[in-house]
Amino acid sequence: MKRMECEFEAEVLAAVFQSRWPEQAGEELRAHVAQCELCRDVAAVAGAINESREALVAEAALPDAGRVWRRAQLRARREAVDTAGRPITAAQVIAFACAMGLLGAVFGATSTWFQGALGRMASVDSGAVLASAAKLLIENGAFVLSLVAAVFLVPAVFYVALGRE
Amino acid sequence: MIRDTAFPDLSRSDAADEARTEFVVDEDAFRGFYERTSRGLWAYLVRMTGDRELADDLLQETYYRFLRAAATHENEAHRRNSLYLIAGNLARDARRRSLARIPAIPAGDEIEQVSSASPAGSPEGRADLARAMSALQPRERAMLWLAYAEGASHEEIAGALGIRRGSLKTLLYRTRRKLAALLGGGRP
Numbered sequence: 001m002k003r004m005e006c007e008f009e010a011e012v013l014a015a016v017f018q019s020r021w022p023e024q025a026g027e028e029l030r031a032h033v034a035q036c037e038l039c040r041d042v043a044a045v046a047g048a049i050n051e052s053r054e055a056l057v058a059e060a061a062l063p064d065a066g067r068v069w070r071r072a073q074l075r076a077r078r079e080a081v082d083t084a085g086r087p088i089t090a091a092q093v094i095a096f097a098c099a100m101g102l103l104g105a106v107f108g109a110t111s112t113w114f115q116g117a118l119g120r121m122a123s124v125d126s127g128a129v130l131a132s133a134a135k136l137l138i139e140n141g142a143f144v145l146s147l148v149a150a151v152f153l154v155p156a157v158f159y160v161a162l163g164r165e
Numbered sequence: 166m167i168r169d170t171a172f173p174d175l176s177r178s179d180a181a182d183e184a185r186t187e188f189v190v191d192e193d194a195f196r197g198f199y200e201r202t203s204r205g206l207w208a209y210l211v212r213m214t215g216d217r218e219l220a221d222d223l224l225q226e227t228y229y230r231f232l233r234a235a236a237t238h239e240n241e242a243h244r245r246n247s248l249y250l251i252a253g254n255l256a257r258d259a260r261r262r263s264l265a266r267i268p269a270i271p272a273g274d275e276i277e278q279v280s281s282a283s284p285a286g287s288p289e290g291r292a293d294l295a296r297a298m299s300a301l302q303p304r305e306r307a308m309l310w311l312a313y314a315e316g317a318s319h320e321e322i323a324g325a326l327g328i329r330r331g332s333l334k335t336l337l338y339r340t341r342r343k344l345a346a347l348l349g350g351g352r353p
Binding site: 052071 | 192195196199200203204205207208211212221224225228229232233293294295309310312313314315316334335338341342344345348
């Protein structure tokens with residue numbers, strides 16, 4: 001079974017992190033690393049990564065903590081307002097749906113064409129009603145679809161649109 | 166963790182509250198934590214994404230999510246693990262969204278060995294490392310960075326990357342071998 005750890009690994013890592021590797025790491029450790037494949041990998045990888053980190057850290061131009069804190073607070077408040085506004089949006093959508101329903105009812109009550117169609121439907125038997133409904137749908141398909149859209153789809157679209165704001 | 170420092174205990178609510186406007190962490194505690202972690206975290210994000218501007222954005226997002234999270238942290242190491250877990254997830258998501266901005270990862274056999282003549286600290290050496298790191302999987306990059314840049318323990322790496330601790334030793338060994346080979350073998 002292949003060896004995956006070496007007892008000197010921690011010592012090599014410590015030398016790298018403390019910038020002692022390789023010059024100030026001691027002759028004994030250097031000699032070990034020269035003949036230990038595991039420690040050689042650790043020294044190479046940790047050395048390269050650690051130096052890359054130091055270089056990146058030195059050139060990092062970051063916003064100060066206060067600015068990050070204030071931005072986070074502002075964003076949290078904005079999100080809290082959005083969250084609090086969601087029930088209002090839902091109520092508005094329900095009200096809109098009710099208004100559309102009322103509009104449909106008023107239309108049904110006042111439109112002679114609609115009442116006539118209803119009267120014709122009431123005077124015939126159920127088979128004829130179905131046929132009449134089918135005929136109504138075929139002859140006035142666009143209108144029926146618009147009505148369905150107004151009652152069901154428009155409130156849904158409004159809900160989605162307002163919910164995303 | 167080798168780069169660990171003391172941190173005043175932060176008591177946090179356990180209940181997640183979407184409408185919370187006040188963070189339970191106070192500003193002074195946050196400032197201290199930010200000063201101790203931000204530079205290292207930014208370096209980590211640069212290496213994970215390969216894009217400095219993206220790293221700038223993700224840094225702010227990471228701290229925001231850290232502040233908004235309703236997690237209880239036992240100590241500084243645990244707190245750092247959470248921070249790096251958030252950062253790692255954000256870097257992975259960002260990478261998925263903008264693959265074109267990040268160098269493609271070649272398959273194992275196609276990886277060209279980078280120059281072994283460049284000293285690690287030189288600009289050429291850093292470019293070699295960046296190229297070699299880009300040939301690794303994101304999780305491999307994160308694992309090596311946490312181990313050899315942040316000095317994190319196996320337990321901390323497992324926690325930050327969501328890997329089983331039992332598998333970590335083998336994964337770390339294989340990935341280290343792979344990067345060492347890409348860097349052209351061990352340096353004296």
